[in-house]
Amino acid sequence: MGNLKTILTFALVVLLPLVIITIALREDKTENRVLLNLQKEYPVHHQSGTDHAAMEILQQDFDNPHEITAACLSCHTERGKEVMQSAHWNWEREAYIPGRGVTYLGKKNLINNFCTGIFSNEASCNRCHIGYGWKDKTFDFANQFNIDCLVCHDNSGTYEKARGQAGYPVMGEDGPDFKPILASVGRPKRENCGSCHFHGGGGNNVKHGDLEMALLTAGRDVDVHMGVDGMNMACVDCHSATNHKMKGRYYGTSSENTQRAECTDCHTAMPHTNNKLNEHTIKVACQTCHIPVYAKVNSTKMSWDWSTATRLRDGKPYVDLDSLGNELYTSIKGSFGWHRMVTPEYTWFNGTADHHLLTDKVDESNLPLKINTLNGSYSDPDSKIHPMKVHRGRQPYDTELHNLIQAKLWDREANMGALWLDLNWERALEEGMEYAGLPYSGNYDFIQTEMLLPVNHMVSPANEALSCADCHTREGGRLQHLNDFYMPGRDYNATLDTLGKYLIILSIIGVLVHGAVRFVAARRNA
Amino acid sequence: MKETRTIKAYVYKGFERFWHWMQSFLILFLALTGFEIHGSYGLMGFESAVDLHNKAAWAFLVLIVFAIFWHLTTGEWKQYLPTTQNLRAQAEFYIFGIFRNAPHPTKKTLISKLNPLQRLVYLGLKILVIPVMVISGFFYMFYRYPQASTIRSANIQNLETIALLHTLGAFLLIAFVIVHLYLITTGHTITSNLKAMITGWEELEVDADAENQKSQKHEEVKDEIK
Numbered sequence: 107m108g109n110l111k112t113i114l115t116f117a118l119v120v121l122l123p124l125v126i127i128t129i130a131l132r133e134d135k136t137e138n139r140v141l142l143n144l145q146k147e148y149p150v151h152h153q154s155g156t157d158h159a160a161m162e163i164l165q166q167d168f169d170n171p172h173e174i175t176a177a178c179l180s181c182h183t184e185r186g187k188e189v190m191q192s193a194h195w196n197w198e199r200e201a202y203i204p205g206r207g208v209t210y211l212g213k214k215n216l217i218n219n220f221c222t223g224i225f226s227n228e229a230s231c232n233r234c235h236i237g238y239g240w241k242d243k244t245f246d247f248a249n250q251f252n253i254d255c256l257v258c259h260d261n262s263g264t265y266e267k268a269r270g271q272a273g274y275p276v277m278g279e280d281g282p283d284f285k286p287i288l289a290s291v292g293r294p295k296r297e298n299c300g301s302c303h304f305h306g307g308g309g310n311n312v313k314h315g316d317l318e319m320a321l322l323t324a325g326r327d328v329d330v331h332m333g334v335d336g337m338n339m340a341c342v343d344c345h346s347a348t349n350h351k352m353k354g355r356y357y358g359t360s361s362e363n364t365q366r367a368e369c370t371d372c373h374t375a376m377p378h379t380n381n382k383l384n385e386h387t388i389k390v391a392c393q394t395c396h397i398p399v400y401a402k403v404n405s406t407k408m409s410w411d412w413s414t415a416t417r418l419r420d421g422k423p424y425v426d427l428d429s430l431g432n433e434l435y436t437s438i439k440g441s442f443g444w445h446r447m448v449t450p451e452y453t454w455f456n457g458t459a460d461h462h463l464l465t466d467k468v469d470e471s472n473l474p475l476k477i478n479t480l481n482g483s484y485s486d487p488d489s490k491i492h493p494m495k496v497h498r499g500r501q502p503y504d505t506e507l508h509n510l511i512q513a514k515l516w517d518r519e520a521n522m523g524a525l526w527l528d529l530n531w532e533r534a535l536e537e538g539m540e541y542a543g544l545p546y547s548g549n550y551d552f553i554q555t556e557m558l559l560p561v562n563h564m565v566s567p568a569n570e571a572l573s574c575a576d577c578h579t580r581e582g583g584r585l586q587h588l589n590d591f592y593m594p595g596r597d598y599n600a601t602l603d604t605l606g607k608y609l610i611i612l613s614i615i616g617v618l619v620h621g622a623v624r625f626v627a628a629r630r631n632a
Numbered sequence: 633m634k635e636t637r638t639i640k641a642y643v644y645k646g647f648e649r650f651w652h653w654m655q656s657f658l659i660l661f662l663a664l665t666g667f668e669i670h671g672s673y674g675l676m677g678f679e680s681a682v683d684l685h686n687k688a689a690w691a692f693l694v695l696i697v698f699a700i701f702w703h704l705t706t707g708e709w710k711q712y713l714p715t716t717q718n719l720r721a722q723a724e725f726y727i728f729g730i731f732r733n734a735p736h737p738t739k740k741t742l743i744s745k746l747n748p749l750q751r752l753v754y755l756g757l758k759i760l761v762i763p764v765m766v767i768s769g770f771f772y773m774f775y776r777y778p779q780a781s782t783i784r785s786a787n788i789q790n791l792e793t794i795a796l797l798h799t800l801g802a803f804l805l806i807a808f809v810i811v812h813l814y815l816i817t818t819g820h821t822i823t824s825n826l827k828a829m830i831t832g833w834e835e836l837e838v839d840a841d842a843e844n845q846k847s848q849k850h851e852e853v854k855d856e857i858k
Contacts, residue, residue, distance in 0.1 A: 112831055115646055119653040123661075126691055382682065485789060574678040580671040592792035595671045595678055599796050606803030613807040617814035620726075624818075627731035 140374055148337050152293050159289035168284045171238055171254065171275060177288075178255045186250030188350040194236045196247065197224075201361040203460050212359045217464050219477050219499030219555040220307040220410060223512045226541035229272040230516040234302040241272035255291070258298050262290035266301070270518065296322055296332065299341040307407060308439075315406030315448060315495045316397070316563035328402045330567045344371070357560055358478055363457025363488070367562075369393070391490040393562055394452065395572040400495065400561045401448045405432050409443035411500040413552035416529040423529060438515075438526040440500075450493030450561050452588055454482030462555075464544055468508045474498065474554035475510075484591040491588065495559040502535055506547035510555075514538040636837045643745060644832045648708070651699045652829055658692045659805055666802055689769055696766070711746055712755040719748040730818060740836050757808065761801050768798040 158164055163177045179186045193199050198212030213231075217223045224231040229241040237252045239245060246252060254273060256265045265287045268276045275282050300322060307313030311320075326333030331344070344367050345354040354367035369392040370377070376384045377392070386395075400406070416437060418424070423437030432444040460479040468475055477499075482489035502511045514537035517524035523537035531550070539546035577585045578595030585593065644652070665688065667673065668681035676684070703709040721737035726749075729737070738747035746754065771794045819825035820835060828834035 111646060115650060116830070118650060119657075122654065123657050126687070129687070574682070575674075578669075578671075578678045592790055592795055594669055594791070594795060597792070597795070598670065598799070602796055602799055602803075606799065606806075609803055609807045610810065613810040617811060621814060621817070623731055628733070631733045 138377075138379055140377060144372055145337070148339055148343060151338075152340075154292040158291050161288075164288040165285075168288075169278070169281070171256070172251045174284060174288070175238075175251050175253050175255055179250060185350065186253055189236070189253050190247065190250060192350050192352070194350075194352065195253070197235065199360065199362075203361050203458075206460070209361065211361060211461055211463075215464075216359055216461055217477070217510050217512060218358055219497060219501055219557045220313055220407070221515065222412075222501060222510075223464075225512045226514040226538050227516045229518070230270050232272050233267045233269060234305075235273045238273050256287060257301065258294045259291045260287050260298065261292045261295055262287050263295075263297055270516070294340070294342050296340055299345075303341075309433075311401060311404045312407045313497075314559060314563075316400040316561050318401075318404055318406075320403035321563070324403060326567055327570075328564060330565050332563075357455075357459045357480060358557060359461075361459050361461065366457060369396075387490075389484075389490055391455075391492045393493050393560070393565070394450075394491050396565050396568070397450065397493055397561050397563075398566055398570060398572050398576075399447045399449055400493075400564045401446050402564055403446075405430055405444040405446045406448065406495065407442055407497065408445050408448070408495075409441075409498045410439070411441040411552075412502060413440060413500050415440035415525070416531060418529075437529060443498075448495065449584070451496050452491050452585055453480060453494055453558065454484060454486065454489040454588070454590075455480045455492040455560065456482040456486050456488040456490075462510065464510055464512060464542060466509065468503050468510065468553060470508070470553070474556040477555050477557040480558050480560070484588075491585065493561040495561055497557045497559060499555045499557065500552045501555055502531070502550045503553045504547050505549045505551050507545060509544075510553075511535050511546060511550060512538040512542050512544075514541065636839055638835045638837050640833055641742060641836045642832050643740070643742065643828055643834045643836070645706075646832070647698075647702050649829060649832055651695060651702065654695050655692070655699075656809075658688055658695065659809065661688050662692065663802060663806055663809075666798075670799060670802075686773060689773070693766065696762070711744070712751055712758060714751050714755055715748050717748065719752075722747045722749045726818075736820075736837075739838070740834070741838070742836075753808070757805075761804055761808075764797060765801040765805070768794045768801065772798060 161181075163180060166173075166177070168174050168177075175186075189195050193212060196212065197214040198210045201209050201211065203209050213224060215223075215225075221227070221231070228245075232240040236254050236257055237245070238254050239252060254267070256275075257267060265282050266275060267273055271277075300317070300319065303314070304310055304318045304321070305312070306317070311318035321329055321332050323334060324332070326336040331337055331339045342352075345352050346367075347353070351365070353365055353371075355365065370387075373392070375387060377387070378384050414435065417435075418437060424435075425433055425437070426435040428434050428444065430444070430446075433439075433442055434444070435441050458481045460481070462475060462477050462479075480492075480494075502513060503509065504511055513525050513531070513534040514523050515525050515534065517527060520527040522528075523530070523533045525531065525534035528534070532548075535550055536546060536548070572584065575583075575595070577583045578593065580596060583596055585596070662685060664675070665681045665685035668675050669678065669685060675681070718738050725734060725737050728734075736747070738744075740747075772791070775791055775794065816825040816829075817823075819828075820837075824834060
């Protein structure tokens with residue numbers, strides 16, 4: 107009887123742990139309902155409710171694009187006013203920034219560390235404005251007939267704004283054939299948004315790193331949402347608009363935590379079947395794990411050194427390319443660093459930002475100068491860890507007045523002071539600052555700057571998301587530089603660990619010595 | 633020296649042994665997975681380690697609940713009441729007497745299975761180390777970051793204090809296990825303690841004086857088992 111009990115007990119002791127281990131190792135295969143529903147909802151693509159090819163007013167032979175806008179607005183009577191309220195039109199937003207008060211900042215007046223800014227360069231830069239004719243300060247923002255409806259709503263893929271024409275298409279006989287364009291108009295496609303947003307900074311993928319031409323044709327491996335072999339989603343599926351006010355922000359120019367396009371808009375705040383992962387969403391942005399690399403197809407510009415510009419080879423400006431065709435040096439712009447398959451850097455971010463204005467003082471003792479400051483920290487309940495592209499620059503600043511300088515880069519013709527034509531820094535800086543209406547001492551040097559661009563696109567398929575050990579590891583984890591909090595697997599208290607180790611070692615030595623003495627003593631006693 | 637006699641007694645009941653071995657398995661398993669989470673080594677990967685550690689923690693918790701119930705209902709909790717009687721003698725035995733083949737200063741009996749040192753150490757485990765591990769473990773599990781907007785189980789500013797307490801407890805438990813494993817060889821014979829914890833039966837020395845009274849009780853117990 108006692109024997110049977112012993113056997114039973116021992117079987118329990120041996121078997122129960124095995125049963126527990128088996129239960130523990132069994133994977134929970136819960137289906138992700140949220141995801142399944144989204145996958146049903148989003149392949150249904152928008153169909154226009156109107157055949158614009160049948161519209162009488164669009165049958166004219168247009169040669170002036172303003173008249174096209176007038177034709178659009180004759181039916182869509184209120185849309186002009188809406189568009190004129192938008193950041194796409196104004197290139198500035200009203201925003202409250204602590205320490206500054208209410209500000210009106212945007213591409214209109216901010217400086218960056220790519221092409222630096224639009225002042226005195228409008229006719230070139232503002233090719234990407236959704237209007238016609240913003241070539242200088244005289245542009246009329248109150249005239250709705252200056253709106254370019256087509257750049258966003260052409261679905262024929264043939265409409266294009268011309269270089270250096272302040273937002274106009276090629277005019278005259280070489281201009282676009284408007285008939286098929288007008289017949290096609292509809293909801294913006296990836297091509298429409300991409301015509302500007304893929305080319306920020308002066309070329310494909312230069313600025314963002316996660317927005318580029320490849321997204322027109324790439325598969326799910328590059329972008330799980332836009333992949334043509336998958337959901338094949340359009341930009342506006344996420345960046346939806348109410349009255350032409352788009353959801354989504356770019357923090358090179360934005361400052362407030364409103365009107366953002368969030369993953370959670372569709373995926374909810376509890377998108378995983380695993381609760382440990384859901385808990386992470388409180389402090390970790392979706393993008394952090396789900397965009398392990400960006401610039402997956404073409405390279406993106408990671409650094410821009412303006413100080414080397416204006417060099418000549420054999421008396422002429424020149425261009426050096428790398429093996430992929432990226433410009434490593436151009437006399438008009440300086441030296442560049444390019445990278446593909448870039449691992450993001452990480453920072454706390456709560457959705458609010460500040461910007462270094464042309465009128466702000468440069469602190470030479472605190473470099474690199476932050477072109478934009480993304481606010482956030484571990485202790486801030488609104489902050490999450492976000493992946494960043496960090497663009498590092500060297501750009502001109504006034505060594506006497508201690509502010510950044512906006513150079514005049516572009517003009518239609520030479521000898522007007524444009525750097526890209528005359529290769530003369532002194533003149534370009536003077537002209538640029540004069541246009542901006544700001545003082546310039548005439549003394550300049552180049553200063554290191556840094557710009558943070560949150561990475562939001564090129565979301566990878568779930569099986570390529572980061573895994574625990576990418577961050578929860580002692581050395582070399584993704585978050586190794588984010589040290590304002592304790593993270594299991596990475597952090598420890600060196601003193602405690604040393605004491606603990608000694609405690610274990612001493613215990614082992616203690617029992618060994620005690621045992622050895624006992625052994626010897628026992629033999630002697632015997 | 634008093635005259636003594638050895639008798640065979642059923643010292644550790646079925647549940648007691650089950651609890652003991654389950655607990656030892658869980659503590660070792662929690663240590664194995666726990667120090668992987670701590671970053672001390674890479675064995676099964678961080679994710680599996682966390683998953684298994686959490687599941688083992690729940691199993692341990694269930695075991696603790698049953699153990700507390702058993703201790704309270706059987707009165708066995710009294711085994712851990714600390715005493716200073718023989719404390720010094722017991723310490724001296726481990727430091728000197730044991731090498732001279734001196735007799736154990738504390739006689740194991742059914743109502744007092746533990747020597748004064750064991751009483752102190754086990755009580756320390758029960759009211760200090762294990763509770764600290766359970767409580768810090770719970771905070772670790774249910775910690776939801778500072779002032780999380782929707783889930784507010786515990787608004788703790790930082791995991792550090794919790795994590796360090798949990799680590800400290802782990803080191804103490806490992807040290808305990810090492811010493812404990814060694815000390816079980818210091819029984820009547822090298823394996824008598826181990827055998828007792830496996831079978832429940834152990835040979836106890838009893839004073840001849842008290843024999844009549846005690847053996848009677850042992851016989852009762854034996855009868856009960858039968």
